[in-house]
Amino acid sequence: MEKRRLIYLDNNATTPCDPRVVDTMVPYFYEKHGNAASRSHQFGWEAEDAVDYAREQIAQLLEVENKEIIFTSGATESNNLALKGVFEMYAKKGNHIITAAIEHKAILDTCKHLEKQGAEITYLDVQEDGLIDLAELEASIKPTTILVSFMWANNETGVIQHMRKIADICEKHGVLFHSDATQAVGKIPTLPRETGVHLMSFTAHKMYGPKGVGALYVSRKNPRVKVTAQIDGGGHERGMRSGTLNVPGIVGFGKAAEIAKVQMHEDAARLSKLRDRLQAELTVLEETKINGNEESRMPHVTNISFKHVEGEGLMMTFNQNIAVSSGSACTSASLEPSYVLVGMGLGDDLAHSSIRFSLGRFTTDEDIDQAIALVAAGVNHMRDLSPIWEMYKDGIDLTKIEWAAH
């Protein structure tokens, strides 16, 4: 029997490189191996030209100026640079930053670090659908607020914040707006200037580019934003981020952006159909719940809780065939279930039962057929083993049982 291909539905973790991206990168490991900062010879000029071209490709995707793109090692570094850099640069103006409880750890842990440096951080809860309450945001802005930071789209649920409305509030109060757009760039239009976002973090490896390279968009006019460098050295990237540029990575990042600009809408239309079919077929099963706002959501993502089934156990029934991820505690070292889902008001039990499906450019119709069959079989199998499913079927109110929490 032919060995079945492992189906990859975990594209929010990382995407495979597009072969066109890899082909573009290869010469920069070999004959074009120069350091972009070498100003005295052909190798350096070639590398610098390549970086400039990639910067242009990325700027075109975002409809911004080339000089507004600062290359980094990835979105985590970009998020660190944005938050720490703004905090230091605008210290005289204030020390208050507003963010959300459902942000990625690269934001939350950076905020915790800044708290130790004297920052005051407001962590807004989100509504049940995963969206920020705009009135609550506006009410938390004070004279000392220097920055608002919200992710464009959430990694676990795919929920897209109402970016324009948030930007309007920030503009009204003269507060800078940073967005961790890691999950959105290259998949949906993310135009910071048009939207009113002043700083934006993103990375190549979530948009079919290589790992280890990311960027921070920093607005150069209206407003002109500056961030204090967090890595000292040769003063690369207009002094905001020193370090020899990862030329092959940047070249690949540029190519990925160019492809995304052309192909984004076509990919999104195809994937949203596949996602909708997957979601519809799996929610035919009893007692399922789709997590997060379905109207304002990334086209390739769905997050579903299968009640009375534990996520990691469920994944083990099909992980020889399908790769997904779960909000179950058992997938993390902390033994706590997803703080994103809990932050949306989901009970721990439902968070433990959740599976995230994230499709990508290389997902096929057949992949989805197989995923539907295998996941549904897995859910049924796990429910046959589940004492709480049996109790639910017997009409027992699970909330009335005195559980021996451990």
Added chain:
Amino acid sequence: MAYSEKLLEHFKHPKNVGVLNKDAKNVGTGLVGAPECGDVMRLQIEVDDATGIISDAKFKTFGCGSAIASSSLATEWLKGKSLDEAMTIDNMAIVEELALPPVKIHCSVLAEDAIKAAIKDYQSKNGIVAGN
């Protein structure tokens, strides 16, 4: 993380899945864990009144692969044992048998708790005061 063959076998083909009549006098039921914690185990034993030997054991578990494998293994080990012998089943023996990684040790603890809870339930139903 990679799981042991034994663990995967118990997960894929769990032994003794099911339910015994919890109202029967010779059946002891242990229900441990909580849905909020991501693990619930229900383990039941049926005791032969004449011999005092566990003649059958069944389980159902809501939990990860390690929790399901731990409970499956526990039911296998219980069958044919006296209550005193059953009381000596130690969670570390389960850890060893299934090669549970450190983050999954709590699954074996839960299985031991379930065994003890089932025995206690049987004993209290039958007016036996636990010896220890």
